[in-house]
Amino acid sequence: MNEPRTDITELSLEQRAALGSGASFWTTKAIGEIPAIVLTDGPHGVRRQSGNATDHLGIGGSKPATCFPPAAGLGQTWDPELVERIGTALGDECLSLDVHVLLGPGVNIKRDPRCGRNFEYYSEDPLLSGVLGAAWVRGVQSRGVGASVKHFAANNAEHDRMRASSDVDDRTLREIYLRAFEHVVREAQPWTVMCSYNRINGVYAAENAWLLTKVLRDEWGFDGVVVSDWGAVRDRVAAVAAGLDLEMPSAGGVTDADVVAAVAAGTLDDAAVTRAAERVARLAVRASENAVTTGSFDGDAHHHLAREAARRAVVLLKNDGDLLPLAPSTLAVIGTFAQHPRYQGGGSSHVNPTRVDVPLDEIRALAGDYDVTYTADASAAVAAAAAADTAIVILGLTAEEESEGYDREHIDLPADQIELLRAVVEVQPRTVVVLSHGGVVRLGPVAELAPAIIDGALLGQAGGGAIADVLFGVVNPSGRLAETVPLRLEDTPAYLNFPSENGHTVYGERIFVGYRWFDARDLEVTYPFGHGLSYTRFEYSDLEVSDDLTVLLRVTNTGSRAGREVVQVYASLPGSRVSRPPRWLVGFTGVTLSPGEQRSVEIPVSRTALTYWDVNTEGWVLEGGDYTVSVGASSRDLRLHATTTLAGDEIRVPFTRESTLGEILADPVAAPIALDALSKAAPAGTDTTALGTDLLRMLASIPIERMIGFSGGRVTRDQLDELLTAINSHRP
Ligand code: BGC
Numbered sequence: 001m002n003e004p005r006t007d008i009t010e011l012s013l014e015q016r017a018a019l020g021s022g023a024s025f026w027t028t029k030a031i032g033e034i035p036a037i038v039l040t041d042g043p044h045g046v047r048r049q050s051g052n053a054t055d056h057l058g059i060g061g062s063k064p065a066t067c068f069p070p071a072a073g074l075g076q077t078w079d080p081e082l083v084e085r086i087g088t089a090l091g092d093e094c095l096s097l098d099v100h101v102l103l104g105p106g107v108n109i110k111r112d113p114r115c116g117r118n119f120e121y122y123s124e125d126p127l128l129s130g131v132l133g134a135a136w137v138r139g140v141q142s143r144g145v146g147a148s149v150k151h152f153a154a155n156n157a158e159h160d161r162m163r164a165s166s167d168v169d170d171r172t173l174r175e176i177y178l179r180a181f182e183h184v185v186r187e188a189q190p191w192t193v194m195c196s197y198n199r200i201n202g203v204y205a206a207e208n209a210w211l212l213t214k215v216l217r218d219e220w221g222f223d224g225v226v227v228s229d230w231g232a233v234r235d236r237v238a239a240v241a242a243g244l245d246l247e248m249p250s251a252g253g254v255t256d257a258d259v260v261a262a263v264a265a266g267t268l269d270d271a272a273v274t275r276a277a278e279r280v281a282r283l284a285v286r287a288s289e290n291a292v293t294t295g296s297f298d299g300d301a302h303h304h305l306a307r308e309a310a311r312r313a314v315v316l317l318k319n320d321g322d323l324l325p326l327a328p329s330t331l332a333v334i335g336t337f338a339q340h341p342r343y344q345g346g347g348s349s350h351v352n353p354t355r356v357d358v359p360l361d362e363i364r365a366l367a368g369d370y371d372v373t374y375t376a377d378a379s380a381a382v383a384a385a386a387a388a389d390t391a392i393v394i395l396g397l398t399a400e401e402e403s404e405g406y407d408r409e410h411i412d413l414p415a416d417q418i419e420l421l422r423a424v425v426e427v428q429p430r431t432v433v434v435l436s437h438g439g440v441v442r443l444g445p446v447a448e449l450a451p452a453i454i455d456g457a458l459l460g461q462a463g464g465g466a467i468a469d470v471l472f473g474v475v476n477p478s479g480r481l482a483e484t485v486p487l488r489l490e491d492t493p494a495y496l497n498f499p500s501e502n503g504h505t506v507y508g509e510r511i512f513v514g515y516r517w518f519d520a521r522d523l524e525v526t527y528p529f530g531h532g533l534s535y536t537r538f539e540y541s542d543l544e545v546s547d548d549l550t551v552l553l554r555v556t557n558t559g560s561r562a563g564r565e566v567v568q569v570y571a572s573l574p575g576s577r578v579s580r581p582p583r584w585l586v587g588f589t590g591v592t593l594s595p596g597e598q599r600s601v602e603i604p605v606s607r608t609a610l611t612y613w614d615v616n617t618e619g620w621v622l623e624g625g626d627y628t629v630s631v632g633a634s635s636r637d638l639r640l641h642a643t644t645t646l647a648g649d650e651i652r653v654p655f656t657r658e659s660t661l662g663e664i665l666a667d668p669v670a671a672p673i674a675l676d677a678l679s680k681a682a683p684a685g686t687d688t689t690a691l692g693t694d695l696l697r698m699l700a701s702i703p704i705e706r707m708i709g710f711s712g713g714r715v716t717r718d719q720l721d722e723l724l725t726a727i728n729s730h731r732p
Helices: 013-019 071-077 080-096 126-141 170-177 179-188 209-219 236-242 254-265 270-290 299-313 359-367 378-387 415-427 444-449 463-471 515-520 661-665 670-681 693-699 704-710 717-730
Strands: 039-041 101-103 146-152 165-167 192-195 225-228 315-319 331-334 372-375 390-396 431-436 452-455 504-506 525-527 538-545 550-557 563-572 584-593 598-604 612-614 619-621 625-634 637-646
Touching: 013 254, 013 270, 071 080, 071 126, 071 299, 080 101, 080 126, 080 299, 126 146, 126 170, 126 179, 126 584, 146 179, 146 270, 170 179, 170 612, 192 209, 209 236, 225 270, 236 254, 236 270, 254 270, 299 463, 331 359, 331 378, 331 415, 359 372, 359 463, 372 378, 378 415, 390 415, 415 431, 415 444, 431 444, 431 463, 452 463, 538 563, 538 625, 538 637, 550 563, 550 584, 550 625, 563 598, 584 598, 661 670, 661 693, 661 704, 670 717, 704 717
Parallel strands: 039 101, 101 146, 146 192, 165 504, 192 225, 331 372, 331 390, 390 431, 431 452
Antiparallel strands: 315 452, 538 550, 550 598, 563 584, 563 625, 612 619, 625 637
16 A cells, blocks of 8 residues: 555644544545545445535435446346446546545345345355455456445344344354455455444444454455444444544544543553554545546446446346247336336435436337337236237336335235236236346246246346347346345245344354255255356356366357356365355356357366365365365256365364364374273273274263263373373374
8 A cells, every 4th residue: 555645653643543533424534644535335336425415325415427236236247357347437437526435345145135235235155245346346446446345244134233243153254254355355455344333243343353453454464444334333442442444424523532532541552543544544645646537437338338237137037938038029018117117226325327228218119110008007007918919017126125224024026016917917928027126036926927037136227228138139148146036035044033133143044044055955946046047058068177176168059149158166075074055156157159159168266165164273174075066057057067086174173181082083193092091091801992883982972081080080180181292292
């Protein structure tokens, strides 16, 4: 990071404390030669407010900016290259709107479909979330604008979000909830990280030294600014001590005075205040030096990019009898979303779009001379459907049904929408459903009725055009679900532990989130993670896994249209020593092929993607063994499998008095030494070689210090300690 021109140590304590909190809702303070900078939402567009109309809930107005697909849509692209280009465009819009830090991306895991803010997050899978989040950061920061990866961490529900504690065990935190953040920090070096509102295992994120200092800085090497979520600081002094640098928004100087008083009283280290001030100053200098005020951005080009992204985000869920793509014909378009599209979520990320593509207009434009009738009147709609060649019914959730700030209580589509669909399908078998929603909805009833379904999730301001493009085959859909569509809410992993109760959320499903859960429980789902159909067909062949873990295969387009296939790589380790899901995503790539074309595809898999968090050594461990590597078109459409044998890391935890006999006898070095000692301690005449397997199994769970009592005093504490020293010193 650039060095500030002002020497921080020359600033008074009051000035240093002041640097650590906002000057206004969206700005930091200018002190000496350190300039003020502007931070604003994010993530899928720039919400630049001015004057007094400032808020963090999307209530006040903001300047027009391109509304790209929110993360719920972008996640379905599985396309980091595209996400990076969007990041670059967002960076350009920031420059033209005088914004120095854009508050995004959101890489929290979609733990439960009811979370009201799932639309702002990419996926239930940490690898997919991390890869897309890092791409977003790279794009934004390539323009000299800072990113703020959020909400750090374990912020997976809106209910009571400013108080509730996410009670999560270490392994689950590391493997599921921190992993995407770790990926973004290590791969893309975001200028800032935003700590979340909630507590983690009882400690507020803003006051969590383990999270903000040990993990984020000491382990991951983060050297930027930790900024609070807006209003997340309860105790600024505790937060500064834990590693928070910037409290937002302005607290009117109240908490600056708290910091000064705490240093004077000796309860806060002056060095912590200096450190925070230095980091904020470096950020401000870097951001303002990089900022080139452009005054405007290319709205047409960005709208075009938003349409490209929206096209790529659409998932073809079902297409019985190849009903899609539509040939020019008469159409009945049904549902208010056709005229008033739902394309983004509610709350702080709400963007004032530069323009909005209306699906009905876009469908009409592609239908040419054919009749396209539209009504919202239910009975007229059914009559129109009967008279047309094909009906298009747009279903979904309204903005009120899901938003930042509150969670959903169910995942059903409104009952009247299902009834309307039923009535339409009765008179028109050629019915296509288009879906618009932020969080997952129960699709069993829709899939039972409609022969074709396309899922737009939320597509941003150009979504209307993208929907028409997919319906008419202008593009071949290649989106993939980034989240499982369950049969029932009751089947989902956190069903009984969502949201918090009495201030605590128990993450009882542990690492079994999303498809990891459905696969481990062997539960039927409506559509699996990674699912998405195409208007063409792809065949996979010649799978190999190289020594450096590159997955190589050949993909052939055997259909009659050009298209993009998202090839997914999953790993599994049967017989693992720790509990693992049956398979987990370790890599993916997109490949675009013309009809008949085939191409070799290489997907690098990092060893990190195979590791588990070992709670004994508090580190990542690659377990040795025979890994199955599977490639396929979804988590439940695995086409080819290969086995690769990895040596794995040696983990050596010293044996202690608490170690069990079983643990010691399982160790090839320790076992003979222990058996020898056992035979010496046994009463004279005991034949220890006759210890049967069953007896050893029964004794296996006994911590060896209990042998003192069981041996009736023949084994002493000193002997035991000597034995442990001998064992530990013989192990490599
Ligand atoms: C949200 C953040 C947002 C901030 C500023 C908070 O309510 O949780 O995501 O960046 O407000 O609007």
